[in-house]
Each structure stands twice: as structure tokens, then as C-alpha cells.
Amino acid sequence: MYISELDTPALTVDLDILERNIAQMATLCQNLDIPLRPHTKTHKVPQIAQMQIEAGAQGITCQKVGEAEVMVAVGIDDILIPYNIVGKPKLERLMQLAKQATITVAVDSDITARGLSEQAQKDGATIQVVVEMDTGSKRCGVQSPQAVQALAQTIVDLPGLDFQGVMTYPSRLEAKPFIDETLELLRKDGISVSMVSGGGTGSEVNSKQIGCTETRSGSYIYEGMQRIGPETVNPETCALRMIVTVVSTPTANRVITDGGMKAFTSYPPTPYGYIIEQPEVKIYGMSVEHGHIDVSGSSHRFQVGEQLSVIPVHQGMTSNLHDELVAVRNGQVEAIWPIAGRGKVK
Incomplete structure (x- = not known):
């Protein structure tokens, strides 16, 4: 099957870029x-x-239990x-x-640690634990080295918990x-530390310099080695493409997909995305099921039924909005993968 034969909107990934x-x-x-x-x-x-x-990662990171369940189901056995x-x-x-x-x-609190311990004892399980540190992100995390020390002492004494070390995000x-x-x-x-986990795509060097034993990077898979923004989308490094179809050309300066x-995504930034075939045009707005494209800067004459590839x-x-990902190489479909962790927010 060719990309042109896909029903749209279709979320696709360029395998050459993904593998690179x-x-x-x-x-x-x-x-x-x-x-x-x-x-x-x-x-x-x-x-x-x-x-x-297979490329050498020592394990993976999942943000929610539901995501981890999906990964364990296929045999992945080391998850943070x-x-x-x-x-x-x-x-x-x-x-x-x-x-x-x-x-x-x-964990970043005594309450969370004790909840883990109580359930581990009930179920006859052992769970590895790291203390999250707030080193500047102002999200979760304990606020001082002394707070880490106190919480680590608690964890070490709690049955069912195996203290591993600390984590932070991003690596600064x-x-x-x-x-x-x-x-x-x-x-x-006398508390042993085997994990100091840092993270953030583009922060790998920082992770090494601040003494981390591992680094967590995620966005690189679709964006490349540095994060992108509305004005910095790079088709050479961005692997994801949404294939959409022009469904209306109501005026000379506007097409609708x-x-x-x-x-x-809800409430996207403006302009949104990068249209590979005609990068001079801009998605200036979206309604729930329509993409609004300003084509005034293009000499191309858009037709109803024409497909566009949007990064x-x-x-x-x-x-997270799609059930499947179409894996494509040189315009041909090689595989269709379920986005099995999609919607796993619990």
C-alpha cells in the first residue's frame, strides 16, 4: 500500500528518520x-x-502505570x-x-512511600524506589538534600521497598x-545509591556532567536531538507526519482539511505544524474537525481531494489521540502499529 491510499487523517512515521x-x-x-x-x-x-x-537502551521510562502495563505485556522487563x-x-x-x-x-513524600510499602506487603511484592528531587523545575520533588536524606531513611526502613537512589528533571x-x-x-x-536518573532530550551531556548514572530522553524519537517549536520544525529530523485531505477550497486564500x-491537539499554537509539500502555507487555525490553512503565500492551486503531509x-x-501509527518508507506502508499506550492516563 502507498501513502496515497491511506484513509485520512492518518498518523504516519517515516522509518528512515525514526531509525536515524x-x-x-x-x-x-x-x-x-x-x-x-x-x-x-x-x-x-x-x-x-x-x-x-535493541539499539542499546538499558530499559525504558513510562509516565503512568497503564503505559508500563502495555510495555510489560510485550516482555520489556526494566521500567522506571x-x-x-x-x-x-x-x-x-x-x-x-x-x-x-x-x-x-x-516518590517525594512519606505518605506516598508508605502507601507503596503497605500494598507491597499485602501483595508479597518488592518495588524499587527513587526519591524525586526538585532541582529547579518547580513541579514535583523534595526541596533540599536534607529532605532527600530524611525520605531515603524512611524508605530504607519500610518493608517491600528497595531504595535505589534519586532522580530529577530536567538535567540542569x-x-x-x-x-x-x-x-x-x-x-x-551508609545508604547505597545505584541510580541517579536525569532527563530531557538535549540534556544528555548535562546528565553526564552532573553525575547521573542514566539519562531519560523521549522527544528525540520524533523530533531529533533537540526539541522543536512552532518555528523550528525540521523535516530532516521530525519523523511524524499527519496525512490530511483537502476537503474544501472556499476561497483563493483558504483551504480546509x-x-x-x-x-x-486541542488549542494548538498558531501557526501550527509544517506542511511538507508546500511549506510556505500556514495552518492558522483549527476547529474540532477542520484544519484552516492560509494559502495566500503560495502559487500552488489546491484541489479538493489533495493530500498534505503535516509535521x-x-x-x-x-x-495520544490516535489508535494506530502507520510506518512508512519511501512512500510505502511497511507496518501498522497499535499505539497501545494511547490514553493510558491512569
């Missing part, structure tokens, strides 16, 4: 001598996760969930995963004093 992105990140981390633990929340596709592991897991339903599912694979989760050079002081406090307490917010700006959010 995987190889480049693997090579970078190998050259830095820092293990890579790719974050799968961007693609949510088990087949791509397996490709990353850098998230506070709270509530009985999630904890029960988490402990079932911990019996099938090596699962590590993050400014975080090094925080990390160094933390590790020294834990060393003095069948790809709107439900295909791309989304936030490729991870776009992926």
Missing part, C-alpha cells in the same frame, strides 16, 4: 558513557520501545515510572507489574551542587 534518530541518540549516549533509558510517553508504541532497547503512584487501584496494578518485571517508581548544570550534597549525605548514612483539533508541533500529544 534512534541510532543517533544511542551513539551519543554511548560516546558519553551514560546509559540511556528512553521515555516512551512520546510514542507509546511497544514496537518502537523494542527498537530502542518517574511519578508518584497514589491510590489503591493503581497500587494494586503496580504490584502485579513488580512481580513480572523490574519496576522502579519515584545548576543541579550539580544539590545532587553532590545529597549523595554525600546518603553516603554518610480533515485534520482539526481531534487529529492534532505536528507537539508530536507526543498528537500520538
Whole structure:
């Protein structure tokens, strides 16, 4: 089958670019001598996760228990969930995963740690734990090295928990004093640290320099080695393409496609995306099921039924809206992969 035969909107991935992105990140981390633990929340596709592991990744990262369940189901056995897991339903599912694979989760409070321990004891499981540090992102995470020390002491004493170390996001050079002081406090307490996990596409060098034992990168899979924005989309490094069809040409300066917010993302930035065939035109707006394109800067005469290839700006959010990903090489479909982690927000 050719791309032109796909029903639209169709989410596709260019396999040549995808494979190159995987190889480049693997090579970078190998050259830095820092293990890579790719974050799968961007693609949510088990087949791509397996490709990353085959390229040398030491395991993967999943943001939610549901994503991890999808990956464990295909045999992936080393997963970090850098998230506070709270509530009985999630904890029960988490402990079932911990019996099938090596699962590590993050905590930043005594309450979360004790909840993990209680469920682990009930289910006869052991779960690996890292303490999340807030080294500047102002999201989750304990606020000082002393707070890490206190929480680590609690974790070490709780049954069913196996303290592994610490994590942060993103990897900033400014975080090094925080990390160094933390590790020294834990060393003095005789608490062993085997994991210092950093993260962020484009932050791999920083992860190495601040003393991380691994780095988590996710967006590179579809964007390349640096994050993109509305004005920096690069068709040479961006692997994802949404194939849309022109469904209306109401005026000389406007065409409408069948790809709107439900295909791309809610409330997208303006202009949105990059149209490969005619990069001079701009998606200036979207309604729920329509893409609004300003074609005033183009000499091309658009026709109803014409297909366009759009590189989304936030490729991870776009992926989460679709059931399947069409893998394409040189214009031909090679595979159709379920986006098995799509919608797994629990």
C-alpha cells in the first residue's frame, strides 16, 4: 500500500528518520558513557520501545502505570515510572507489574512511600524506589538534600521497598551542587545509591556532567536531538507526519482539511505544524474537525481531494489521540502499529 491510499487523517512515521534518530541518540549516549533509558510517553508504541532497547537502551521510562502495563505485556522487563503512584487501584496494578518485571517508581513524600510499602506487603511484592528531587523545575520533588536524606531513611526502613537512589528533571548544570550534597549525605548514612536518573532530550551531556548514572530522553524519537517549536520544525529530523485531505477550497486564500483539533491537539499554537509539500502555507487555525490553512503565500492551486503531509508541533500529544501509527518508507506502508499506550492516563 502507498501513502496515497491511506484513509485520512492518518498518523504516519517515516522509518528512515525514526531509525536515524534512534541510532543517533544511542551513539551519543554511548560516546558519553551514560546509559540511556528512553521515555516512551512520546510514542507509546511497544514496537518502537523494542527498537530502542535493541539499539542499546538499558530499559525504558513510562509516565503512568497503564503505559508500563502495555510495555510489560510485550516482555520489556526494566521500567522506571518517574511519578508518584497514589491510590489503591493503581497500587494494586503496580504490584502485579513488580512481580513480572523490574519496576522502579519515584516518590517525594512519606505518605506516598508508605502507601507503596503497605500494598507491597499485602501483595508479597518488592518495588524499587527513587526519591524525586526538585532541582529547579518547580513541579514535583523534595526541596533540599536534607529532605532527600530524611525520605531515603524512611524508605530504607519500610518493608517491600528497595531504595535505589534519586532522580530529577530536567538535567540542569545548576543541579550539580544539590545532587553532590545529597549523595554525600546518603553516603554518610551508609545508604547505597545505584541510580541517579536525569532527563530531557538535549540534556544528555548535562546528565553526564552532573553525575547521573542514566539519562531519560523521549522527544528525540520524533523530533531529533533537540526539541522543536512552532518555528523550528525540521523535516530532516521530525519523523511524524499527519496525512490530511483537502476537503474544501472556499476561497483563493483558504483551504480546509480533515485534520482539526481531534487529529492534532486541542488549542494548538498558531501557526501550527509544517506542511511538507508546500511549506510556505500556514495552518492558522483549527476547529474540532477542520484544519484552516492560509494559502495566500503560495502559487500552488489546491484541489479538493489533495493530500498534505503535516509535521505536528507537539508530536507526543498528537500520538495520544490516535489508535494506530502507520510506518512508512519511501512512500510505502511497511507496518501498522497499535499505539497501545494511547490514553493510558491512569
